[in-house]
Amino acid sequence: MKERLSTNMKYWRGVVAGLLVGIALVLGFVYIGQDALRPAKSQEPSAQSYEEAITSVVENTQDAVVSVGNYQVPTSGQELPPILEFYGYSAEGQEGGINLGEIEQEPQLAGTGSGVVYKIDGDTAFIVTNNHVIDGADQVEVKLRTEEVLEAEVVGADELSDLAVLSVPAENISAVAEFANSDELKVGQMAIAIGSPIGEEFATSVTQGIVSGLNRSVAVSDSWNMTLLQTDAAINPGNSGGALLNSSGQLIGINSSKFASASIEGMGFAIPANDVVEITQQLEESGEVTRPSLGVSLMPLSSISQSSRVADLGLDPEFTDGVVVMEVVRGSAAAEAGVEPFDVITGINDAQISDFATLRQELFNHQVGDTIQLHVIRGGEEVTLDVVLSNAVESETTEESQESQLVPGNE
Numbered sequence: 001m002k003e004r005l006s007t008n009m010k011y012w013r014g015v016v017a018g019l020l021v022g023i024a025l026v027l028g029f030v031y032i033g034q035d036a037l038r039p040a041k042s043q044e045p046s047a048q049s050y051e052e053a054i055t056s057v058v059e060n061t062q063d064a065v066v067s068v069g070n071y072q073v074p075t076s077g078q079e080l081p082p083i084l085e086f087y088g089y090s091a092e093g094q095e096g097g098i099n100l101g102e103i104e105q106e107p108q109l110a111g112t113g114s115g116v117v118y119k120i121d122g123d124t125a126f127i128v129t130n131n132h133v134i135d136g137a138d139q140v141e142v143k144l145r146t147e148e149v150l151e152a153e154v155v156g157a158d159e160l161s162d163l164a165v166l167s168v169p170a171e172n173i174s175a176v177a178e179f180a181n182s183d184e185l186k187v188g189q190m191a192i193a194i195g196s197p198i199g200e201e202f203a204t205s206v207t208q209g210i211v212s213g214l215n216r217s218v219a220v221s222d223s224w225n226m227t228l229l230q231t232d233a234a235i236n237p238g239n240s241g242g243a244l245l246n247s248s249g250q251l252i253g254i255n256s257s258k259f260a261s262a263s264i265e266g267m268g269f270a271i272p273a274n275d276v277v278e279i280t281q282q283l284e285e286s287g288e289v290t291r292p293s294l295g296v297s298l299m300p301l302s303s304i305s306q307s308s309r310v311a312d313l314g315l316d317p318e319f320t321d322g323v324v325v326m327e328v329v330r331g332s333a334a335a336e337a338g339v340e341p342f343d344v345i346t347g348i349n350d351a352q353i354s355d356f357a358t359l360r361q362e363l364f365n366h367q368v369g370d371t372i373q374l375h376v377i378r379g380g381e382e383v384t385l386d387v388v389l390s391n392a393v394e395s396e397t398t399e400e401s402q403e404s405q406l407v408p409g410n411e
Contacts, residue, residue, distance in 0.1 A: 054247075063145050064177040065195060067142070114242030116129075118177050123171070124167050125168050126167055130240045140166060150168040151168075158283060160364070162226065180246055186211070191252065193242060193244050216229070226256075228272070235255050235258045291368075292391070293391065294333055296328050296332070297327040298345075301321065301323060313344055322346040323353065325341055325345065337374065345375070349373050353375075373386060
């Protein structure tokens, strides 16, 4: 009996011990599991790492950013410095004076901006800047961060994209900027601007902010809008043509403009990197940008009298959005597609055309060789024509000359 009780006691002791071990193991597993499931510590960058990111970008890219000087020969009739007047010189060549127009004059600094070295090919370095930085220049000089000054050649320039390409000897160029894919940008990403605000004395100044907006349509003239990046990094006169960089030091845009007002702060704009790549390639190859043309002369529908809109164009008297084809150039894309005089262009693909600006903007969103659907109203009926875009046979006439042409029957 005692032996049986002893055996039973041993058995139950074993069971209890096993349960205790099992409970301990379960508790241990749960504890480990809870520890593993605890949220990781925040991975947000510390102030020090944020600062290191900026300084690293600047150190690796600042040598690729240059100052660009626009030098122009003074025009005749400019006011003379008093010292020259004292010695009898005359800008107009009055009797007893010397006509300065007959004297070879040295170009003088008319303005400064910035530029970015983006390519080295053999002995030549290529620099992208804004067209407005070098516009009207008789001579262009580039100043490196080392203070060395190089005379630059203008490879090509394009007013509509506001971009220009310069070339200089590559011998002392020590850094080249790498382009980012600007289609992958997100609002809120870091944006670092490097350039020469105010002038060369502040060359390679650095400002920092974020990408504030994408695909901003900004009017740069009465008939042209540019699609730009928006940033709150400080952009000042002289920053034009300079670099806008991401946290990896890649070029996300070329700084070009800002909204300036006492009531507006932190609204700078840059040309997206992908647009810069496309335009610079064309400027390198041919010195100009090839854009598609319809090959027509136009008049805004809003300038046509109400009676003519009804009698000659077959429109509702209140219909005013669109442009009227006045003439079709022989052999042009429009002629090949069957566009006729007095067609009223109202759309391209899914985009509505209301005036010259929207027509040009939509047309230039396409390339030579693209096929577009041109929506027109002909004699009051809607017609859609497939147009294969080509190079300009003859440039479309200006708005002023277009408006001087009258539709028969106009009052």
